[in-house]
Amino acid sequence: MSIANRIDEVKAGLPQTTRLVAVSKYHPVSALSEAYSAGQRIFGESHVQELVAKYEALPKDVEWHFIGHLQTNKVKYIVPFVSLIHSVDSLRLIEEIDKQAAKVGRVVDCLLEMHIAQEESKFGFSFDEVVQLAKSGSFDKYKNVCIKGVMAMATNTDDDNEVRKEFHRVSDFFAMLKSTYMPSLTELSMGMSGDYKIAIQEGSTLVRVGSYIFGERDYSK
Numbered sequence: 001m002s003i004a005n006r007i008d009e010v011k012a013g014l015p016q017t018t019r020l021v022a023v024s025k026y027h028p029v030s031a032l033s034e035a036y037s038a039g040q041r042i043f044g045e046s047h048v049q050e051l052v053a054k055y056e057a058l059p060k061d062v063e064w065h066f067i068g069h070l071q072t073n074k075v076k077y078i079v080p081f082v083s084l085i086h087s088v089d090s091l092r093l094i095e096e097i098d099k100q101a102a103k104v105g106r107v108v109d110c111l112l113e114m115h116i117a118q119e120e121s122k123f124g125f126s127f128d129e130v131v132q133l134a135k136s137g138s139f140d141k142y143k144n145v146c147i148k149g150v151m152a153m154a155t156n157t158d159d160d161n162e163v164r165k166e167f168h169r170v171s172d173f174f175a176m177l178k179s180t181y182m183p184s185l186t187e188l189s190m191g192m193s194g195d196y197k198i199a200i201q202e203g204s205t206l207v208r209v210g211s212y213i214f215g216e217r218d219y220s221k
């Protein structure tokens with residue numbers, strides 16, 4: 001199947017309230033152009049240098065989402081154009097995004113990455129940390145950062161029940177956070193190639209699908 005066919009297929013299965021982020025990391029500009037021609041406008045990348053190069057190569061109506069671990073010293077390169085940063089995992093990072101966004105006169109939309117998976121290596125806030133920060137009004141101090149919601153990655157497992165349980169917990173947490181502390185939240189970013197169908201059922205508004213659309217990534221390049 002072609003990239004265009006895959007995009008059509010994934011989109012056909014999405015509820016109206018869920019958007020597709022085509023995760024194009026490690027794939028060449030030609031693959032992104034093919035997706036663009038098929039009508040795809042939201043692309044997700046996880047490396048700053050690669051994102052900047054692709055931003056320069058693709059048409060300007062693309063919405064660029066950053067989904068990888070973001071180092072504070074690289075924030076300045078993406079803040080002038082990025083549409084949404086899914087992977088905000090510390091207050092220090094929010095502070096830096098705020099500072100750089102102020103310099104270019106933007107308000108940058110961000111999601112709080114939640115650590116829910118069983119793997120130790122994954123980044124993110126705990127539920128308790130986010131509640132404490134929300135309660136104390138910490139997120140309101142940053143005038144050039146707008147927190148739009150939360151993002152999470154499930155444990156990498158074939159056990160669909162475990163994945164569903166994890167997405168369900170995040171979804172419940174998101175609903176509580178929105179109703180109790182942060183009424184303006186709108187986005188729940190959950191679901192990748194292997195689990196996006198479960199994520200949709202659990203209320204995801206942004207699915208991040210890479211290899212199912214573009215094929216396997218070649219990490220040797």
Ligand SMILES: *Cc1c(COP(=O)(O)O)cnc(C)c1O
Nearest residue numbers: 023046067192193208209210211
């Ligand atoms: C790479 C990546 C994806 C896409 O993964 P696939 O399994 O290729 O769909 C989604 N989210 C994040 C945070 C990623 O790093």
